[in-house]
Amino acid sequence: MIQVRNLKKTFGPKVAVSGVSFKVEKGEVLGFLGPNGAGKSTTMRMITGFIPPTDGEAIIGGFNIVEHPIEAKRLMGYLPENAPSYADMTVLGFLSFTAELRGLSGAAQKKAVERVVEMCFLENVLHQSVETLSKGYRHRTCFAQSIIHDPEVLILDEPTDGLDPNQKHEVRTLIRKMGETKAIIFSTHILEEVEAVCSRAIIIDRGSIVANGTPAELKRRSAQAGAITLRLGSGSAKAVAAKLDALSGVEHTMILSETPLAVRAFPRKQTASDDLARAISEIAMKEQWSILELHTEEGRLDEVFRTITLPDTKVSGKETK
Amino acid sequence: MKSVITIAKRELTGYFASPVAFVFIVIFLMLSGFFSFMVSGFFERGQASLESFFAWHPWLYLFLVPAVGMRMWSEERRLGTLELLLTMPVTPWQAILGKFIAAWAVVALALGLTFPMWLTVNYLGNPDHGVILAGYLGSFLMGGAYLAITAMTSAMTRNQVVAFIVSVVLSLFLILAGYPPVTNMLVHWASPSLVDGIAAFSVMTHFESIQKGVLDSRDILYFLSVIVFSLFTTGVIVRTHRAG
Numbered sequence: 001m002i003q004v005r006n007l008k009k010t011f012g013p014k015v016a017v018s019g020v021s022f023k024v025e026k027g028e029v030l031g032f033l034g035p036n037g038a039g040k041s042t043t044m045r046m047i048t049g050f051i052p053p054t055d056g057e058a059i060i061g062g063f064n065i066v067e068h069p070i071e072a073k074r075l076m077g078y079l080p081e082n083a084p085s086y087a088d089m090t091v092l093g094f095l096s097f098t099a100e101l102r103g104l105s106g107a108a109q110k111k112a113v114e115r116v117v118e119m120c121f122l123e124n125v126l127h128q129s130v131e132t133l134s135k136g137y138r139h140r141t142c143f144a145q146s147i148i149h150d151p152e153v154l155i156l157d158e159p160t161d162g163l164d165p166n167q168k169h170e171v172r173t174l175i176r177k178m179g180e181t182k183a184i185i186f187s188t189h190i191l192e193e194v195e196a197v198c199s200r201a202i203i204i205d206r207g208s209i210v211a212n213g214t215p216a217e218l219k220r221r222s223a224q225a226g227a228i229t230l231r232l233g234s235g236s237a238k239a240v241a242a243k244l245d246a247l248s249g250v251e252h253t254m255i256l257s258e259t260p261l262a263v264r265a266f267p268r269k270q271t272a273s274d275d276l277a278r279a280i281s282e283i284a285m286k287e288q289w290s291i292l293e294l295h296t297e298e299g300r301l302d303e304v305f306r307t308i309t310l311p312d313t314k315v316s317g318k319e320t321k
Numbered sequence: 322m323k324s325v326i327t328i329a330k331r332e333l334t335g336y337f338a339s340p341v342a343f344v345f346i347v348i349f350l351m352l353s354g355f356f357s358f359m360v361s362g363f364f365e366r367g368q369a370s371l372e373s374f375f376a377w378h379p380w381l382y383l384f385l386v387p388a389v390g391m392r393m394w395s396e397e398r399r400l401g402t403l404e405l406l407l408t409m410p411v412t413p414w415q416a417i418l419g420k421f422i423a424a425w426a427v428v429a430l431a432l433g434l435t436f437p438m439w440l441t442v443n444y445l446g447n448p449d450h451g452v453i454l455a456g457y458l459g460s461f462l463m464g465g466a467y468l469a470i471t472a473m474t475s476a477m478t479r480n481q482v483v484a485f486i487v488s489v490v491l492s493l494f495l496i497l498a499g500y501p502p503v504t505n506m507l508v509h510w511a512s513p514s515l516v517d518g519i520a521a522f523s524v525m526t527h528f529e530s531i532q533k534g535v536l537d538s539r540d541i542l543y544f545l546s547v548i549v550f551s552l553f554t555t556g557v558i559v560r561t562h563r564a565g
Contacts, residue, residue, distance in 0.1 A: 048408040073410040080408070084401030086331070088338045100327045101409045129338075145405070 001026050001153055001183035002047065006056035009042050016042045018207040019056065024200075026152065029179035031198035031215075032187035035309050039207040040187040041081050044157050047185070048078045060153055074102075077151035079159055083142035087131035091122055091141050094130060095148060102149040116144040119174065135162045143171070147178070154178065156186035160193060172197050191301040195219075205309045218304050225299030226273035228280055232261040233290035243283060249276045260292070324411045328419025329426070336389075336427050345389050346431040352381055353435060369446025374438050375456045375532050379496050379524055382467050387488040389427055390471030391481045393420050394559065398479040403559075413559050417552055421472055428464040432457065452534035459531030462544035463524050467492050469551035476558040492524075495547075499523025 002024040009017040017039040024030045034040050046053045049065040049072065058065045063072035085094055095116065099109045117123060120140040125133055130141060139162055146154060159175065160168045175184060176197050188194065194201045195215045203211040203218070211218055219225060232240060241253045241263050249271035256262035267276045273296050284291055336342035353374060357363045361373035397403040406416055442448045471488040478484050497503045499520040507516045520526050524547075527540040 045404070050404050050408050070410045070412065073408060076408070078405075078408045080401060080404040082401055084405055086335065086402055087400060088335050089331070093334065097327065097331050098405075098409070101324060101411060103323075103410070142405075 001061055002185065003059040004043075004047060004056070005059075007043060007046055007053050007058060008055040009039075009046060009051070010054050015207055017046070017053075020204065020207075020209055021056075022202060022209065022212065024183045024185055026183050027180060028200060029175060029184045029186070029198050031194040031201035032185055032204065033189075033191070033194060033201055033305060034187075034204040036189075038204050038309075040204055041157055043204070044078075044155050044185065044187065045080075048076060048155050049073055050080075074149075075151055076153045076155060077146035077149065078154075079143050079146040079156045081157040082161075083139040085130045085138060085142050085145070088129065090127050090129050091117075091133070091137075092126045094141060095144060098145045099148050104149060112148050112150075116148050119147070120144040121170070136164060136167050139163060140167070140171075152182055154182050154184045154186075156184065158188060159186055160188065160190065168193075191305060195301060203305060203308055210308050211304070215301065216298070219299035219301055221307075222299030222301075222303045223307075224297045224303060226276075227264050227266045227297045228273060228277050229256070229262065229264045229293065229295055229297060230280060230284070230291070231293035232263075233292055235261055235289060237261050237263060240289070243287065244280065247276070247279050247283065249279055264297070324415040325419040325422070328406075328411070328416055329423040332393075332420050332423030333426060336423065341389060341392070342427050342430075345385055345427060346434060349381060349385055349431045350434060352385075353377060354438075356381070357438070369442045369448040371438055371442060371448070371453050371456055372532070374435070375460060375528075378460045379463065379528060382464055383489060383492050383496065386428060386464055386467040387471045387474075387485045387492065390424050390468045391475055391484040391488065393424060393472050394476040394555070395479050395481045395484045399481075407559075413556055417472070417555050417559065421469065421552060424468050424472075425465050428468060429461060432460055432464065449534065452532075455534045455536055456532045458536075459528050459540070459544075462531075462541065463528050466495075466524060466544045466547040466551075469548040469555075470495075473551045473555045473558065476555045477562070495522065495524045497523070499525035499527075 004023070005021050007017055007020045008015075020039075020043055022030070032040050032044070042051070045051045047058045047060070047065065049069045052066060060072040061075045063075070065072045086097075089097065092113070095113045096109060099112050104112050117126060120143055122137070122140060122144060125137050125141075130138060133141065139159075143156075143159060146156065156175070160171050163171060172193060175186065178184065179197070179199065186197075198215055200213065201211075201215055201218055202209055211221070230240070230244070237255045237258045240261065241255055244250055244253045244263060244265045247265070249267050251266045251268045253266070254264045256264055265276065265280065267273050277294065277296055281291075281294060284294070356377040357371075357374040361376065363373050366373060394403070397406060407413065439448075439453060442453075467488070470491050471484065474487040474491065475481075475484040477487070500523070504516055504520055507519070521543075524544075527543045530537060531540050
């Protein structure tokens with residue numbers, strides 16, 4: 001549905017995006033991650049046809065955004081960063097206007113507006129002008145605009161920015177549900193969101209893709225991934241760590257806390273973490289430890305994110321806008 | 322065409338939702354009345370014509386039309402709605418035309434509401450209706466020309482004040498190039514053909530001949546070409562300067 005090939009954008013001497021390529025099919029929700037100023041918004045603006053790429057192409061449902069902008073834009077819904085909307089219009093007026101620009105008129109327009117008003121919980125503010133709304137409502141009004149024509153492709157730039165936790169949850173549920181039938185790209189800073197919503201995630205830093213995979217795959221790149229954490233009811237942490245260190249599959253151990261006793265064991269490269277877990281539970285039975293918890297670490301996305309992008313943010317230092 | 326109308330409709334609601342349109346219309350009517358009756362001596366002239374009324378239009382428009390048009394693009398830029406508008410399935414031309422038509426309609430409405438002037442001269446005597454109609458047409462075209470220039474400057478910046486000042490200066494140049502005090506001064510040290518050439522760029526020269534009732538295609542073409550040129554430039558600016 002969305003095909004991005006070697007997309008580049010330079011502003012004068014500054015390279016904002018340097019050769020980004022990826023594909024998103026229907027039924028996929030692609031999370032777009034990256035530090036501020038990494039080029040997320042610029043990439044999205046090129047895909048939606050707001051700014052022309054310096055090089056490369058974006059193809060939406062078979063239409064090149066530069067050569068056939070109208071056809072491509074028709075297939076797409078877009079929520080720009082900061083959710084802009086016409087301050088002097090009412091919510092109803094704004095939604096009717098965008099529906100009309102999308103070619104909906106008469107009964108179809110009315111139905112489309114009703115549908116998104118219900119989906120985005122806007123009933124209470126329908127006749128209020130946009131400038132009097134709170135940030136959350138304004139954000140949802142612009143979000144409603146992006147889905148008014150039930151597009152096949154949805155591009156959302158920080159859709160949960162500025163929402164309270166309940167609203168965030170609603171929007172995530174909505175994105176996940178729509179992701180079953182649409183091709184969705186959304187950018188975010190919130191890593192838990194990626195795990196909750198995305199079928200795939202791309203981490204972009206300083207204009208290029210540095211990681212691309214399912215959230216589970218990305219988490220596996222974490223240093224914690226595969227380690228076994230053991231929590232015991234009694235005993236000495238040092239003694240337990242020493243016993244675990246003696247196991248053949250253990251690379252090293254780490255004492256997380258003395259009381260309550262918690263120890264983490266990291267497997268050697270060639271050892272599967274399930275085998276390690278089995279070995280640990282065997283030794284625990286032999287030693288008659290009272291196990292409170294024994295679990296395999298999945299790895300953490302924020303850790304992966306930091307190890308991949310930290311060196312670069314240190315270099316560039318400040319946000320570029 | 323449908324998108325042009327949709328955008329024009331939205332712009333018009335915008336003009337009337339904010340007091341911009343009302344303020345413009347009221348001030349235009351008040352000032353045009355004041356200048357033609359008090360300053361130009363509408364009654365004292367003893368002529369059933371609207372010459373004293375139309376003569377002030379280039380100067381009234383100079384400040385009022387940029388005030389109407391300055392928000393046209395700079396507001397979109399400031400609010401970020403430009404990104405929304407240009408990622409809709411509309412071409413930049415449709416947006417430019419829609420916005421321009423809506424603003425021009427506001428000017429036309431203000432101009433139309435001066436009809437009591439026409440009634441007055443009718444009551445007082447026997448005016449030449451052809452001349453008055455030509456005057457209205459010329460005024461309408463001149464308003465469009467100023468407005469197109471304002472659209473152009475508005476597209477350049479997100480600051481409405483900057484857009485206003487730059488369009489006033491550009492429009493002032495178009496007035497002064499053919500304003501008799503200026504041309505009389507130029508005659509002393511420039512060849513007459515050069516002075517005429519400069520004057521040909523002026524709205525004054527063209528507006529005055531239309532106002533006299535002479536509908537020369539060159540005058541109409543002049544205003545239309547100012548509009549087309551300015552809107553074309555607006556298009557270039559909007560398309561190359563999107564992200565700003």
